[in-house]
Amino acid sequence: MSFLGEVFTFTNVLLLLLLVLLLILWKRSQIPKDLPPGPKGIPLLGVVNINPQKMFEQFREFRKEYGDVFGFYIGRSYSVIINGEETIRDVFVKKGDLYSDRPDYILTTEFGGNQGILSNSGRSWKEQRTFALATLRDFGVGKRSLEGRILEEVEVFLDAVKEQGGQAFDVKPFIHVSVSNVLCSILFGKRFGHDDAMFLELVKLLNDCLTGAALISLIEYFPFLRYLPGDLMGLKMLKRNTAKLEAFYDKVIAEHKSKWMEGKKDDFIDCYLTEIHRRRNNSDSVFNEKELSRVLSDMFNAGTDTTATVIRWIIAYLINYPDVQTKLRREIYDNLGKDRLPSLDDRSNLPYTLAVINEVLRIGIPSFGVPHTAAQDTYINGYRIPKGCSMLLNIDSVNFDPKMFPNPDDFNPDRFIKEDGKFNDNLKILTFSVGRRVCLGESLARFEIFLFIASIVQKFELLQDGPLPPSTTPVLGITFSPKDFKFHAKLIDS
Structure with a gap:
């Protein structure tokens, strides 16, 4: 065969291989007809034109086109998005047994595997959650017996705000420590001072982990990103910070073990150690110190960041809407006066305060929560849901449903007030999720949010720092948090 003939043959083989590769890529880009419909995306890459800051708006458009259940690929992962209150409750409440597991994520394995509560599944998760x-x-x-612990932290928090002397300050470190202390008193049996350098560093590490997690999650869709030089995705940083947090939990557990005796139940760790001891002869027990460390991490991380973030959001909105702040304060004065701190018993007399809290929970905290997965191949609305795929509960599709909340993009606490002036608890929001994976600490979070917000508004006028109020454009993380901001807290004369 001549040289030109060999070149021609080699070129034909390359073209044939390229054609086969294109056919394979095209085939992979086609979503099987029995799966939920959705945007097609690019072969190998999937749907990469989703803007994280605009994804909820994009998903609203997808829902209009494809319905309450749609799906798509991003990289190697297939995700199903569940929308609408009726469908969400049907899937995650009525059929919770099928859809309460967690996907087998790369990062889950990277950071401890299926342990604790948040990322765990099956019998271990059920027993850990039930016990917790x-x-x-x-x-x-x-x-209501928890009220005393919360009010103790509220008073310390108000003193810290007062010490700012009306100067502009960032409330973030103060509120995170205060909220953390409520949980610390339950989990660890102790609280930490606002000037405790070690604890402040731990809170910062936690915030850094949660803020950077959104970027790191891209590794799940495109695993090759973990091998990029340096630490472009922040994975090494997350490992370092996580190791420091775990060392703290392990140290606290060791301190408790050294003082523990059978029947001792002074705090959560004591109770867990007692449970380990009770099951010591059970070879199939899921209770051990590694699980305890992970449970503490899940509860402390979720219980601290979410509540503190909500309180910061409320403060930001009250500064943006001074008329709402004035109306809220007037309600407090009319029912409590200026001197006595609010209590949980006051909630029925402060409907507008509850309305403000719920409106911020509705409009300011968009989230999917932690993904679910199907325990087996199953069907929703006639579409096949593959076992192990990522299932996202689209809270936005309920909290911004115009049928439930007219003009949903408007900040309007009055939508939660009935004609008789009472709080409308029939309007349900899904910020804390639903079903078997509903937030474990929702009641604690709501208690804290009410007492902290009612108290700070009673004692201080919250004023913007500079020409512009705090931004209400969220920062992407595990949850959508407000951008860092400073404000003036002007003490109101008694």
Whole structure:
């Protein structure tokens, strides 16, 4: 064969291989007809034109085109988005047994595997969650008996705000420590001072982990990103910070073990150690110190960041809407006066305060929560849901549903007030999720948010720093948090 003939043959083979590759890529880009419909995306890459800051708006458009259940590929991962209150409740409440597991994520394995509560599934998750919920209730979570612990931190927080002397300051470190301390008193049996350098560093590490997690999550869709030089995705940083946080939990557990005796139940760790001891002869027990460390991490991380973030959002909105702040303060003065701090018993007399809180929870905290997955191949609305795929509960599709909340983009607390002036608790928002994976600490979070917000508004006028109020454009993270901001807290004369 001549040289030109060999070149021609080689070129034909390359073209044939290229054609086969294109056919494979085209085939992979086609979503099987029995899967939920959705945008097609680019072969190998999937749907890469989703803007994280605009994804909820984009998903609203997808929902109009494809319905309440749609899906798409991003990289190697297939995700199903569940929209609308009726469909969400049907999937995650009525059929919770099928859709309460967590996907087998790369990063889940990277950071401890299926342990604890947040990322766990199956029997281990059920037993850990059941134990945690029962123990938290024993320590007053969901009951008025917890009020004293919260009010203790409220008073310390108000003193810290007062010490700013009306100068502009960032409330973030103060509120994170105060909220953390409520949980610390339950989990660890102790609280930390606002000037405790070690604890302040831990809170900062936690914030850094949660803020950077959104970028790191791209590794799940495109695993090759973890091998990029340096630390462009922040994975090494997350590992360092996580290791420091775990060292803190392990140290606290070791301190408790050294003082523990059978029957000791002074705090959550004591109760868990007692449970480990009780099951010591059970070879199939899921209770051990590694699980305890992970449970502490899940509860502390979720219980601290979410509540503190909501309080910061409310402060930001009250500064943006001074008329709402004035109306809220007037309600407090009319029912409580200026001197006595609010209590949980006051909630029925402060409907507008509850309305403001719920409106911010509705409009300011967009989130999907932690993804679910199907325990087996199943069907929703006639579409096949593959076992192990990522399932996202689109809270935005309920909280911004114009049928439930007319003009949903408007900040309007009055939508939660009935004609008789009482709080409308029939309007349901899904900020804390639903079903078996509903937020474990929702009742604690709501108690804290109410007492902290009602108290700071009672004692201080919240004023913007500079020509512009705090931005209400969220920063992408595990949750959508407000951009860091400073404000003036002007003490109101008694």
